[in-house]
Amino acid sequence: xxxxxxxxxxxxxxxxxxxxxxxxxxxxxxxxxxxxxxxxxxxxxxxxxxxxxxxxxxxxxxxxxxxxxxxxxxxxxxxxxxxxxxxxxxxxxxxxxxxxxxxxxxxxxxxxxxxxxxxxxxxxxxxxxxxxxxxxxxxxxxxxxxxxxxxxxxxxxxxxxxxxxxxxxxxxxxxxxxxxxxxxxxxxxxxxxxxxxxxxxxxxxxxxxxxxxxxxxxxxxxxxxxxxxxxxxxxxxxxxxxxxxxxxxxxxxxxxxxxxxxxxxxxxxxxxxxxxxxxxxxxxxxxxxxxxxxxxxxxxxxxxxxxxxxxxxxxxxxxxxxxxxxxxxxxxxxxxxxxxxxxxxxxxxxxxxxxxxxxxxxxxxxxxxxxxxxxxx
Numbered sequence: 527x528x529x530x531x532x533x534x535x536x537x538x539x540x541x542x543x544x545x546x547x548x549x550x551x552x553x554x555x556x557x558x559x560x561x562x563x564x565x566x567x568x569x570x571x572x573x574x575x576x577x578x579x580x581x582x583x584x585x586x587x588x589x590x591x592x593x594x595x596x597x598x599x600x601x602x603x604x605x606x607x608x609x610x611x612x613x614x615x616x617x618x619x620x621x622x623x624x625x626x627x628x629x630x631x632x633x634x635x636x637x638x639x640x641x642x643x644x645x646x647x648x649x650x651x652x653x654x655x656x657x658x659x660x661x662x663x664x665x666x667x668x669x670x671x672x673x674x675x676x677x678x679x680x681x682x683x684x685x686x687x688x689x690x691x692x693x694x695x696x697x698x699x700x701x702x703x704x705x706x707x708x709x710x711x712x713x714x715x716x717x718x719x720x721x722x723x724x725x726x727x728x729x730x731x732x733x734x735x736x737x738x739x740x741x742x743x744x745x746x747x748x749x750x751x752x753x754x755x756x757x758x759x760x761x762x763x764x765x766x767x768x769x770x771x772x773x774x775x776x777x778x779x780x781x782x783x784x785x786x787x788x789x790x791x792x793x794x795x796x797x798x799x800x801x802x803x804x805x806x807x808x809x810x811x812x813x814x815x816x817x818x819x820x821x822x823x824x825x826x827x828x829x830x831x832x833x834x835x836x837x838x839x840x841x842x843x844x845x846x847x848x849x850x851x852x853x854x855x856x857x858x859x860x861x862x863x864x865x866x867x868x869x870x871x872x873x874x875x876x877x878x879x880x881x882x883x884x885x886x887x888x889x890x891x892x893x894x895x896x897x898x899x900x901x902x903x
Contacts, residue, residue: 530747533594533778534785540586541789545579549793549800552576557637575798578633580806583786584626588619590782598774613668614772614820617661617685618779621816624661625718626809628653633803644804654715657812662686662710665819666703670771683755683771686710691822693897694768710819717818717827718811720834723841723860725807728796730862730876732787734833734883735810739784741830741887742817745894746777749821752898766901768822776821783813796873826894832886833879837861 558574595611631653632645645653665686688706690699701709725731753759754767770776787810793799802810811834818827828835840861847855856864865875 527747529594529597529774530743530778530781532597533590533782534743535590536593537583537586537590537782537785538789540589541583541786542792543789544586545582545790545793545800548579548582549576552578552800555637557633575801577637577801577803578630578805579790579794579800580626580629580802580804580809583783583790583802583806584622584809586786586789587622587779587783590785591615591619591779594778594782612772612775613664613670614685614775615779617665618776618813618816618820620661620664621657621714621812622783622809624657625654625714625812626805628657629722629804629806629808632808633805650808651715654718654808654812655711658711658714658815659707661816662707662714665710666706683769685771685820687819687822690824692825693894694822709824713819713824713827714812714815716838717815717831717834718808720831720838721811721814722804722807724834724837724862725802725804726860727862727866727872727876728798729791729794730879731807731810732791732794732802733876733880734831735814736784736787736791737880737883737887738814738827738831738834739780739787739810739817741891742814742821743777743781743784744891745821745823746773746775746780746817748894748898749773750777766898770822771820773821776817779813780817783810796876823894826890829893830887830890831883832889833883836882840864 553576557576557578595615628645628650632650636644666684666688669682669684686706687695688700688703689695689697690701690709721731721735724734749768749770750756750773751759752767753773754769756767759765759767790800790802790806794802814827814831818824823830837860840856841859843855844859847853857867858864862875862879866872
């Protein structure tokens with residue numbers, strides 16, 4: 527628990543103190559956010575606000591992970607709390623950094639060309655697909671090699687799983703390694719684009735991401751406390767444990783990212799002094815997708831990230847309706863812009879959508895814990 531708290535605290539402080547530096551740097555570089563002319567008229571006042579702020583909380587998360595991981599070297603149970611970086615950390619931080627890099631390229635092109643077009647949709651998808659594929663292979667083809675004090679191998683888990691998962695792996699839903707890599711790619715692409723679609727109002731995507739990341743920090747720590755690889759816990763025939771690789775790493779990285787986003791939110795809330803840009807949105811989505819796969823909660827993320835799902839579906843519904851009937855279901859999509867055009871203030875939309883995000887997280891955590899209680903009763 528100490529390592530997780532240290533990571534959260536370091537991430538929050540670094541992000542809170544360094545975001546103003548990022549504001550000055552990106553302002554000096556004239557990295558102002560171009561505004562779509564077809565968007566709500568109220569957004570024109572945001573023109574010129576520095577973007578690419580996701581760089582700050584991505585770096586803050588990496589620094590916090592290093593600090594939190596350093597704390598693990600003082601723990602007595604080194605066979606479960608590894609004192610060297612893990613493949614799980616490589617996958618999660620790699621997704622965060624490289625999905626963020628795709629977003630950074632998109633933001634850079636927007637700023638350079640002084641329009642909102644940015645990287646082509648095909649270019650984004652190809653970049654996300656390659657990143658998902660590379661880290662999907664790492665997640666599925668590199669099992670752990672952990673040993674107990676007697677030298678016996680205690681856990682040989684991969685970061686990802688060969689089966690579809692909800693609260694844990696579903697035994698009958700085995701799809702093999704190749705199928706799992708394909709699903710891994712799909713989840714990373716879906717989540718990164720879902721968070722990106724949710725962005726657009728001051729603090730909306732940041733606040734919603736904090737809740738989902740906080741939930742995954744709790745899930746990862748709960749799995750660590752009931753971990754099949756822990757010899758002090760896995761001692762009886764009826765023990766109920768989680769077959770997950772490096773759950774403490776999951777908790778620490780998710781917590782660090784949540785803390786970094788809270789620090790960033792101080793400056794990103796309305797009226798925002800800096801935007802996360804696609805750098806932050808694609809990075810956060812990639813990380814959340816990676817957390818879902820590594821914690822074996824692939825389908826549960828649809829509930830935990832319920833707001834992201836709702837907003838993504840609003841875009842899908844709008845496109846299908848317009849192409850098939852020529853009519854729009856919403857005044858504008860994504861959904862948050864529909865309510866803007868309906869006369870809701872930006873702050874009202876953000877707070878109410880945060881409430882929806884919180885409800886999804888509460889339901890998801892409730893399902894996760896209820897399954898544990900049912901299995902141990």
